[in-house]
Amino acid sequence: MLDPLGGAIPSVAVLAVLAAAIAGRRGLAIGILCASNAGAFLTVFSGGMPARTALAMYLGADLLGATMVLGVSYGRLWIAEAAGRAEELEEKLKTVEEEVARTRADNDRGDRAAAGRKQIYHVSRRLAPILDIGDLPREIGRCAELFFKYRRGELVLVGKDGDGYKTLQAFDLKTGAGIYADPDLMAEMEAEGLAGRFGLPKAASASSALLPVVSAEGESGGGKDSIGLKCAMAAGDFSRVIYREWTGEPPPGMEGAARNFALMPFSYRGEPAGFVALWDIEGKPETVGESASEIEGALLALSQPVDLAVQKCLLYREIERLSRTDPSTEVYKRWFFLRRMHEELERSMRLGAQLSLLMIDIDHFKNYNDAYGHQVGDAVLKRVASFLKGNVRAQDLVCRYGGEEFMVGLVQTSVEGAAQVAERIRRSVEAFEFDAGGKKTHITVSLGAASFPSHARNLDDLIARADAALYRAKREGRNRTVVAD
Numbered sequence: 001m002l003d004p005l006g007g008a009i010p011s012v013a014v015l016a017v018l019a020a021a022i023a024g025r026r027g028l029a030i031g032i033l034c035a036s037n038a039g040a041f042l043t044v045f046s047g048g049m050p051a052r053t054a055l056a057m058y059l060g061a062d063l064l065g066a067t068m069v070l071g072v073s074y075g076r077l078w079i080a081e082a083a084g085r086a087e088e089l090e091e092k093l094k095t096v097e098e099e100v101a102r103t104r105a106d107n108d109r110g111d112r113a114a115a116g117r118k119q120i121y122h123v124s125r126r127l128a129p130i131l132d133i134g135d136l137p138r139e140i141g142r143c144a145e146l147f148f149k150y151r152r153g154e155l156v157l158v159g160k161d162g163d164g165y166k167t168l169q170a171f172d173l174k175t176g177a178g179i180y181a182d183p184d185l186m187a188e189m190e191a192e193g194l195a196g197r198f199g200l201p202k203a204a205s206a207s208s209a210l211l212p213v214v215s216a217e218g219e220s221g222g223g224k225d226s227i228g229l230k231c232a233m234a235a236g237d238f239s240r241v242i243y244r245e246w247t248g249e250p251p252p253g254m255e256g257a258a259r260n261f262a263l264m265p266f267s268y269r270g271e272p273a274g275f276v277a278l279w280d281i282e283g284k285p286e287t288v289g290e291s292a293s294e295i296e297g298a299l300l301a302l303s304q305p306v307d308l309a310v311q312k313c314l315l316y317r318e319i320e321r322l323s324r325t326d327p328s329t330e331v332y333k334r335w336f337f338l339r340r341m342h343e344e345l346e347r348s349m350r351l352g353a354q355l356s357l358l359m360i361d362i363d364h365f366k367n368y369n370d371a372y373g374h375q376v377g378d379a380v381l382k383r384v385a386s387f388l389k390g391n392v393r394a395q396d397l398v399c400r401y402g403g404e405e406f407m408v409g410l411v412q413t414s415v416e417g418a419a420q421v422a423e424r425i426r427r428s429v430e431a432f433e434f435d436a437g438g439k440k441t442h443i444t445v446s447l448g449a450a451s452f453p454s455h456a457r458n459l460d461d462l463i464a465r466a467d468a469a470l471y472r473a474k475r476e477g478r479n480r481t482v483v484a485d
Contacts, residue, residue: 317363
C-alpha cells in the first residue's frame with residue numbers, strides 16, 4: 001500500500017519548489033528538494049512504499065523541481081534583461097523627444113528670424129522716403145510695433161554741450177508729437193516757421209525742459225529727465241544697443257519702467273546724436289519670441305534702419321539750414337528772409353498787427369575793406385551780424401541783404417519800437433573796438449526804418465520805404481537812424 005504521506009510529499013515538494021523559485025529564493029528551492037529526497041528515503045526504510053516506486057517518484061519530482069528552478073531563474077533573467085532594455089529605450093525616447101523639441105524650437109526661431117528679416121526689409125522701405133525729422137517718430141513707433149508690444153517710447157535727439165550732452169528734441173513714438181524742444185532750438189524753428197513741420201511743441205521754455213544737460217558719465221544735472229534718458233543713465237551709455245530687465249525694484253526715477261527697457265542709439269557725423277527708448281516691452285511671438293537673446297537680436301536689427309533714417313533726416317535738416325543761411329555771417333540769406341517776411345506780413349494782415357523793417361548799412365565799409373583786407377572785412381561783417389542777432393528777439397528775422405547791407409524784420413513791432421531797436425544796434429556797434437591787424441578801430445552803421453501798415457501795405461513797398469530812409473541817414477552824415485516819412 002502506498003503511504004498517503006509518501007504520495008503527498010512529491011506534490012507538496014513540487015509546489016514548494018515552484019513558489020520558492022518564483023520568489024527568487026533558489027537556495028530555498030534546492031533545500032526543499034533535498035528535504036523531499038530525505039523524506040523519500042525515510043518512507044522506503046519505514047516500509048511504507050516499495051523502494052523502486054518511491055525512488056522513481058521522487059526522482060521525477062526532483063527533475064520537475066530542478067526544471068522549474070532553472071526555468072523560473074532564466075525567466076527572471078529574461079524579464080530583468082527586458083526591463084533593462086525597456087529603460088534604455090525610455091532613455092533613448094526621452095533623448096529623441098528632447099532633440100525633437102530642440103529642433104522644433106530651432107525651427108520656430110528660424111521662422112521668426114525669417115519673419116523678422118522680412119519685417120526689417122519693410123521697415124527700411126517705410127523709413128526710406130522720410131526726410132523731415134517730425135515725420136519720423138510715429139513711423140518708428142509703428143515699425144517697433146511689428147516686433148514688440150511696448151508701453152511707452154521716445155525718440156530723443158541730443159547735442160554736444162561741453163563735456164556732456166543736452167537734449168535738443170524729444171518725441172513720443174505712440175503719437176509722434178513733440179514732447180520737448182530745447183528753448184534755443186524752439187525759438188529758431190519758430191522764427192523759421194518750421195516748428196509745426198518738425199513736430200515741436202507749441203510751448204517750450206527752460207523751465208519745461210524734460211531733459212537737462214547730461215555729462216559724459218551719464219550724470220544728470222537736474223530732476224526733470226524723461227524715463228528714456230534715465231534708461232541711458234542707468235545703463236551708463238547710449239552709444240550701443242542695450243536691453244535690460246529689472247529683477248528687483250527699478251532704479252530711482254525709473255519707477256514707470258517697471259519690467260525692462262531698451263535703447264537703440266543713432267549717430268550723426270560720427271558723434272552720438274540720440275536714441276530711441278522703449279520700455280515695458282515684450283517680443284511678439286510671430287517675429288521675436290520671449291527670450292532676452294531674441295529681443296536683443298531684434299533690437300540690433302531694427303536699430304540699423306532707424307540709425308540710417310535719422311541720419312538722413314538730420315542731413316536733410318542741415319542741408320536746409322545751409323541753403324537758407326549765409327555762411328560768412330550765419331544769418332539768413334536774402335531769398336529765405338523775403339519768403340518769411342511775406343508769411344509774417346500775411347499773418348500781420350490777418351491779426352491786425354504791425355510789422356517793421358530795418359535796413360542797415362556799414363559806413364565806409366569799402367574803404368575799411370581796402371585798408372585792412374578782406375579777411376578783416378569778413379570779421380567785421382560777422383561781428384555786425386552778431387550785434388544784430390543779439391539785439392532782437394528770437395522770433396525776429398535777420399538777413400544779409402547783399403555786400404555790407406543787412407535787413408531785420410521785427411514781428412509785431414511798431415515803428416517807434418523799431419526805432420528803439422535800431423538805436424540800440426547803432427550804439428552797440430559804435431562802442432565796439434574792432435581788431436584790424438593788431439590795430440584797434442571803430443566802425444559805425446546807418447539805419448532806416450519803416451513799418452506796416454503805417455508806411456506800406458505790401459513787402460516791396462515796405463522795403464523801398466526802409467531803403468529810402470537808410471539813404472537819408474547816409475546823406476545826413478551816417479551813424480544815425482532815420483524813420484520813413
